[in-house]
Amino acid sequence: MHTTDARKGGETDRRLATVVVWRETPFFTDRERAALEWTEALTLVSQDHVPDAVWQAVKPHFSEEEIVDLTLLVSAINSWNRFSIAFRKTPA
Numbered sequence: 001m002h003t004t005d006a007r008k009g010g011e012t013d014r015r016l017a018t019v020v021v022w023r024e025t026p027f028f029t030d031r032e033r034a035a036l037e038w039t040e041a042l043t044l045v046s047q048d049h050v051p052d053a054v055w056q057a058v059k060p061h062f063s064e065e066e067i068v069d070l071t072l073l074v075s076a077i078n079s080w081n082r083f084s085i086a087f088r089k090t091p092a
Contacts, residue, residue, distance in 0.1 A: 034061040035070060042074045 003016050018025045022036045034057050041054040058067060084091075 031061040034058045
């Protein structure tokens with residue numbers, strides 16, 4: 001679902017295939033890396049909370065409003081994923 005929409009939006013297969021190893025690839029900008037790190041921290045909040053270093057890393061790349069928007073998007077997708085897992089839904 002998400003990859004289909006990303007491709008329609010112009011995203012490349014190479015970047016989509018390597019997003020899971022974003023730290024090891026040269027395909028993402030510093031801004032994108034900050035967003036990915038923020039996303040991981042929010043998704044894994046029960047393990048490490050959101051480390052101060054991650055908070056400090058995202059601030060130079062995004063306005064306060066953008067951080068709020070990104071946080072809402074991550075929270076929504078995490079909620080949908082948890083519903084899907086709980087109700088044994090198979091990805092389409």
